[in-house]
Structures are given as C-alpha cells and as structure tokens.
Amino acid sequence: MKAADPPVPVPRKSGQPGQPESATLAGTPGPTDGGPARVTRKRGAGPLLPYLLIAPTIVAIGAVFVWPLIKTVIMSFQDVGRRELWTGEAAPWVGFDQFTNIFADGDFWDVVWRTVLFMAVCVTATMGLGLFLSMAMQRMAKGVRLALTGALVAAWAMPLLVATSIFRWFADSDYGVLNMVLTKYLGLDFRGHNWWLDPKQGFLIIGAVVVWGAIPFVTITLYAALTQVPKELEEAASLDGAGAAGVFRFVTWPVIKPVFQMIATLSVIWDFNVFGQVFLMRGNKPEPEYNLLGTYYYEKAFESNSFSQGAAISLITVLLLSGVAVYYLRQLLKIGEVE
Amino acid sequence: MSATAPSRGTFRPSGKSPAYRPDRKRGSRHVYNVVGVAAFVFMAFPVYWLVISALRPNSEIRSYDQTLWPSSITFDNFQRAVDMPNFGTAIQSSLIICGSAVLGGMLLSTIAAFAIGRFQFIGRKAFMMVLLAVQLLPPTAMLIPIYIQLNEFGGLNQYWGVIVLYLVSTMPFATWMIRGFVVNIPKELEESAMVDGCSRMGAFWRVILPLLAPGLAAASIFSLINAWNEYLLAYVVLQDNDKYTLNVWLMNFTTSRGTDYGALMAASTLIAIPVVVFFMFVQKNMASGLTSGAVKG
Numbered sequence: 001m002k003a004a005d006p007p008v009p010v011p012r013k014s015g016q017p018g019q020p021e022s023a024t025l026a027g028t029p030g031p032t033d034g035g036p037a038r039v040t041r042k043r044g045a046g047p048l049l050p051y052l053l054i055a056p057t058i059v060a061i062g063a064v065f066v067w068p069l070i071k072t073v074i075m076s077f078q079d080v081g082r083r084e085l086w087t088g089e090a091a092p093w094v095g096f097d098q099f100t101n102i103f104a105d106g107d108f109w110d111v112v113w114r115t116v117l118f119m120a121v122c123v124t125a126t127m128g129l130g131l132f133l134s135m136a137m138q139r140m141a142k143g144v145r146l147a148l149t150g151a152l153v154a155a156w157a158m159p160l161l162v163a164t165s166i167f168r169w170f171a172d173s174d175y176g177v178l179n180m181v182l183t184k185y186l187g188l189d190f191r192g193h194n195w196w197l198d199p200k201q202g203f204l205i206i207g208a209v210v211v212w213g214a215i216p217f218v219t220i221t222l223y224a225a226l227t228q229v230p231k232e233l234e235e236a237a238s239l240d241g242a243g244a245a246g247v248f249r250f251v252t253w254p255v256i257k258p259v260f261q262m263i264a265t266l267s268v269i270w271d272f273n274v275f276g277q278v279f280l281m282r283g284n285k286p287e288p289e290y291n292l293l294g295t296y297y298y299e300k301a302f303e304s305n306s307f308s309q310g311a312a313i314s315l316i317t318v319l320l321l322s323g324v325a326v327y328y329l330r331q332l333l334k335i336g337e338v339e
Numbered sequence: 340m341s342a343t344a345p346s347r348g349t350f351r352p353s354g355k356s357p358a359y360r361p362d363r364k365r366g367s368r369h370v371y372n373v374v375g376v377a378a379f380v381f382m383a384f385p386v387y388w389l390v391i392s393a394l395r396p397n398s399e400i401r402s403y404d405q406t407l408w409p410s411s412i413t414f415d416n417f418q419r420a421v422d423m424p425n426f427g428t429a430i431q432s433s434l435i436i437c438g439s440a441v442l443g444g445m446l447l448s449t450i451a452a453f454a455i456g457r458f459q460f461i462g463r464k465a466f467m468m469v470l471l472a473v474q475l476l477p478p479t480a481m482l483i484p485i486y487i488q489l490n491e492f493g494g495l496n497q498y499w500g501v502i503v504l505y506l507v508s509t510m511p512f513a514t515w516m517i518r519g520f521v522v523n524i525p526k527e528l529e530e531s532a533m534v535d536g537c538s539r540m541g542a543f544w545r546v547i548l549p550l551l552a553p554g555l556a557a558a559s560i561f562s563l564i565n566a567w568n569e570y571l572l573a574y575v576v577l578q579d580n581d582k583y584t585l586n587v588w589l590m591n592f593t594t595s596r597g598t599d600y601g602a603l604m605a606a607s608t609l610i611a612i613p614v615v616v617f618f619m620f621v622q623k624n625m626a627s628g629l630t631s632g633a634v635k636g
Binding site for chain 1: 368371372374383402403451453454458460470484485488504507510557561567586604619
C-alpha cells in the first residue's frame, strides 16, 4: 500500500500492481538504486499487495460460508438426528438415501415448481417496477421525488417481522383494511372474505410483501446507477434523433446493465429462499399448499428433526440456484466485466 | 420488462429540447409525477399504517370497522413499548452489533474492492466468482452447521458471534458494489496524485476514498439495514434476554395470549427511526457526478 510515488509519470497499462513505481518514498529515481533493503522489501510487497488486501475477506468467507457448506454436504450423506447433533457422536453414513427419499416424495416436486413460479413472478414484478420507478424518479418534480425517496427508505427500514405482520393484518378477513377498502371504496363485496382459502390469493398477499419489501432496495440502487449515466451522452443521442427507447437501449442500458443484472440475480436468490414471509403469515406452520423450499426445509429439519433431510434439501436448493450463478458468471465473462 | 419503462413517455433528457417541444415535456413530467405519487402511496401506506396504529387507542385496533384515520391520538402504546423489560439493553446490543458489523464490513469490503478493482493478479477472477457464489448460499439453510461451529469457537451468546455473521453475510455484496465505484474512478486521477507527490496510501486516502463516498454510502446503508432488521441469526446465537437485539426483543410482544399490536407497532416505529436518520445523513453523499467532471474539468 505504501509502495508508491513514481518518479516519472510513466503511462501505465491498467492494473500492474506497483511494479515500476515501487520506489522509495522521497522519489528516489528508479527501483535499482534506492536503499537496497527498502527496495527489496517494497518490491516483494508489490505483487503480494492484492493478496494481502483480500486475505481477510477470504478467511471470513471461508469460516462463515465455505466450512458450513462442507458440513452441509457431509450431513446430507449421513443420518443426523437429535442425539448426534448435540452429543457430537458420529452419525451413520447412509449414502444417497436422503436424496432418493426426497426425490421420491411427490410433495417435494410440487414445492419446487411452486417456488420457481413464485420466484419468477416476484422477480419480474420487482425488477420491472424498480426499473420503471427509478427512471421515473429522474424525471419527476423534486418534491415528489423526495417524498417517494422518503417512503422507500421508510419501507426499507421496516423489519421483515413487522412488515409481514402488517400485511397479514391488512388481509385479515374481519379486521383487515384490504377488505374494508375493497368493500367501502370500490363497491365490491369483500366483507369477511378469507384470502387464505385459495393459495393463489394467499400467494398474492405473500408476493405483495415480498415485492413491496424488495422495491426500495432495487429502486434506490438502480437510481444510484442511473446517476452514473453521462447526461451529455443522453443529450447527444437525443439530439441525433434517438427516441426515448433508443436513448435507453444504447446509452442508459449499457451503463446500468451490470448493476441491473447483479440485483436481478440477487432477487432470484432472495425470492427463491423466501422463508420468513410465508412462515409468519401462516402462523409459524404453513399448510402443505403454502410450502416453498425454504419452509419445506425448515419443516423437515426442525419439525421432524431430520437434520440430514434438511441438509439435503438445502444442498438441492443451492444446486438449483447455481444454474443462475453460472448464467450470470458467463454473462460477466462475455462482457469482460471480470477481466 | 425493461423496455417498457422508457417507451411510456416521450420525455427527452435533452436540456435543449424544451425550446421547441415545451408541451410534450411538461405533459410527460406530469405523467411521471402521477407515477411518483401512486408509488408513494403504495410504498408509504404500510408505513403510515404502522405509525397510525402506534398512535391510535388500542380499542380501535381490533375493530370490525377499520378506519383510515384514528379518532384520537394517544401515546399509551409507546409507553407500553418502552416499559417492556430489556428495551435499553436491546438498544445497546443492536447499536454495538450493527455498528461493528457495518464498520468492519466497510473496511474489509473497501480494501478487497480496491484490490479487485485496481490490480491484476492470479486468482482475481476466482476470488470474484467466490464473492458472487457465496451469495447464493441461504444462511438460514446453513443454520445448523453455523450454530455448531460458533459453539466450538465459543461464539454463542457473544456479540462477536453475531457481528461476524452479519459482517460476512453482507460483505460479498458490499465488495461488489464498491468495486463498481472503484472501476469507475479514472486511474489517471490516482496516478496524477502520485505524480504530484502522494504515496499510494495518500492517493487512496485523498483521492480514491472521497470519490468512493457514494459507493460507501450505498453499501453501508445496505449493510446497516440488513444487520438492523435481521432476527433469525440473532435469535439463534444470542441466548440471554439482556443480549437480545431489538428485533428479537420485538418478539416479546407476541405472547401466548396474543399479540399486543399497538405496542408492537409503537416499538417498530421506534426501531425504524435510526435507520431512516442514518439514511438521511448519508444520502447527500450518494449524489452523483463526482467522477464525471473531475478528469475533464
């Protein structure tokens, strides 16, 4: 980090970590004739510097992500019950039994399709609304924009636990505002309507919390990305006769694309792993037709104390999602982001 | 879904076009204002409901005839919320845990982002892929191994156990976010600072860091909100009542006799305030255009 201060303004190609410029501090010319001890030390630090910078991150990720993942893999090939979990006794190895059991379970496939569908709808709604709102924010009057930003932040700041209880309360058949508004202000007869009888309607409510909770992050991040679009380019494009769609496609989109893809990928992951919203909405015990992979995992692992089944399910979830990751990584490689 | 947004209106971002197309521009601005107001209502209504329920008398909360406006304002709910045991210690826990997690996370993320944004080194690509891949792992799905491991290291019921979990779980995303800003800072800026006599460290402090401010602001908001609102990990790791964070403390309002909605809403309102304040505080740093003029001008 300290190896700097180039004596000559050598035009460097991007990213050659301090090779020519590792001279001494006072600008002593050239790495060859400085104090020998110092120079060798700094020369050594040059190529190592980036590794030193990422070392703490690697250690942290290894401890919190990689090791538990390895543990999960191990557990999914064993049969870990309560006793083995708490006493640390060696659990018996069962090979692929956990996986064959899960794959033979018809419920599991229902849950998988439901999760995929739910995720697709939520991500499309979140990203579409988020992009539309962030672009609209650039164009609305300042007062409206500030009010909207305030609302977004306030919504973002609301804990999931609270947001979910509020939405659950909204949809309550007797005390709910939703039925009240639909009946009183829109003239529809929704008095005492139970939103949870039909899972389609129920998932509408759950999806509403998920999308509502995700919009602030998406909108604010995209808005921040949009501010990096050079105004002059947009102006030049529209002066040259590009329509709004053209400006977006050729000027705006290329700039925000990396951020957009990143957020979309994250949304896929988050919505695929939705747990709290369903769990809290359905009174800590979702009915079978409300199970998503997250709650299904929880049910297997903690309700029936089959920790290995749970581990196997989370492993399957991770494998399913890795398809998304591979797609995204390939996109990044294609556009040269990672170079 | 992406193409619909711009084609809705005929707005032209040009500063010069109003001269010959004043009406169209004003017209579309109104459209966007209407969109903004509609979005505001959609986003704000649950928040409004939160605050209004905290302020209305308890008898109105469980009523068959819900009204959009309370008949009278009361602070009883806040009183009950504040009187709930362990309110003070929960604030303290949340502040310690979230403060450390955000500060530590920003430090690690910034140096890692700087490394991958500025240097070419073997393993850089692999590291970036790891950063991305670990975000695929649902932390709740790995609850059991994480718990066992924290137990082995003596991190259970300790602040640092939660701090480490929060810090690391938001770090990959923060690193990616900050890296995006590092890449956008022209290398020439740093180089000219070093030509002018800054050390690399000095160039980083005086040139890079100020320009990273929007990225750091965005990333710290993200980390803070995640840490502040998380409850499952905190609930599992912390065991003493006086170590619980605010979100775990919130669960006190739901007992076997039912939920005290009024007090829960009041407490949630109190909890949300610091995040909103923090956001307002850093938000002006998120303003843009810092880099675009610096090299040309």
